[in-house]
Amino acid sequence: MTNSKPALYTALSPALLHLYDVSHAVVVIIDVLRATSTIATALYNGAKCVIPVDSVAKCIELGRQIDGITAGERDGMIAEGLEHGNSPFEYPRDFIGGKTLVLTTTNGTKLLHMALDRGAEQIITGSFPNLGAVCSYLIAQNQPVVLACAAWKDKVNIEDQLFAGAVINQVKEHFHINCDSSQIAETIYLDARNDLFQFMKDRNASHYHRLNNYGLEKDIRYCLTPDSAPVLPLYENGKLIIL
């Protein structure tokens, strides 16, 4: 009954998303370092919602209109004119509880809007902090899935692929997978899973170096740790909310 299972694909870069039909699929936006890890964390810590916007100007304008927290980065640094950055540690419960976070990032929020423009049936966000919640949801939905990696300015990265591999490793019995990118993602995840941080370091991952140079080893370690923020962020009416 293999063919009755829904299909699962992995798009390793926003520049490859157009190759996959998202119109009947659950699209998982993956930006491990750090947008989707921060989204899961802020929602887990009680944020009312997260509004992803694709430009700094929109972020500032919307933040003013709704009295939200404006946050985001460009090239790994807090973007000019915004209040906060893209670190999950900036959003503890006593700060973010009950508030709305307006977020813009280099890659993740742009990809989300791209999936939206392409008519994605459903959009959720995935990261190691909410790995289990994503997998349970995908299995329960029983619909086609596109794992959409945010990458870095369209260049494929290791960490988003590792997360795609972790999802595939947990859900593969429930899907029909005829996708070499998915196979490669699971293969490197199996190589890496005993110590994801060490794997990133050993493989000289470009983003590991970028963030580590900013003193963000703690962020990297958190963003590679499964299930510390077990929520399912679902995009509805312009907002990411907990399902």
Add this chain to the structure above:
Amino acid sequence: MTNSKPALYTALSPALLHLYDVSHAVVVIIDVLRATSTIATALYNGAKCVIPVDSVAKCIELGRQIDGITAGERDGMIAEGLEHGNSPFEYPRDFIGGKTLVLTTTNGTKLLHMALDRGAEQIITGSFPNLGAVCSYLIAQNQPVVLACAAWKDKVNIEDQLFAGAVINQVKEHFHINCDSSQIAETIYLDARNDLFQFMKDRNASHYHRLNNYGLEKDIRYCLTPDSAPVLPLYENGKLIIL
């Protein structure tokens, strides 16, 4: 002196080639199953040259003009109107020796023309049958390198990435590599190198199934075997010739 080494990047799909500067680089066109394996084999077996063209119509026209052998596939089958297919076994020495092969394929020859249009400084072709020759050349040239995978209709595939990983594994001491795609390619190559064929089979590689369904296991095994056609095909004035 790390920074004095030339850079090496891997473009996993033609749809990602634009992310890399090819204008000062040696671009290695990689289409393991089967275009670049067949190119190396035909040249090794004495073909005068191989002329890659990007359409079946051009292939027929040029073949007529120069009295060449017309060959090529679309979707893995001999294209209508052409004399021969894309199997290396179609080009033994007693057939191809001294002749010109005019070749068009689904992915490989298109990518070569894309690299040409983007102003690549040098174009060579790579495949397991000429792995060692490619590596020696890249080390000797001491210039930036882009390993360009032909993929399958822009979807990333396993076999081209395995070849990129094999090259990286042999040449990495001579290059500065800040490229996650290259790291992943080498990682899966190290997983696979003891038995590339079995790896393709175990990982359910999409192209493995496509060709195996056509009864082409022998082709796949040949195309994954290193150094059986140790030549360096270099693109010059519209032709691939042995350097």
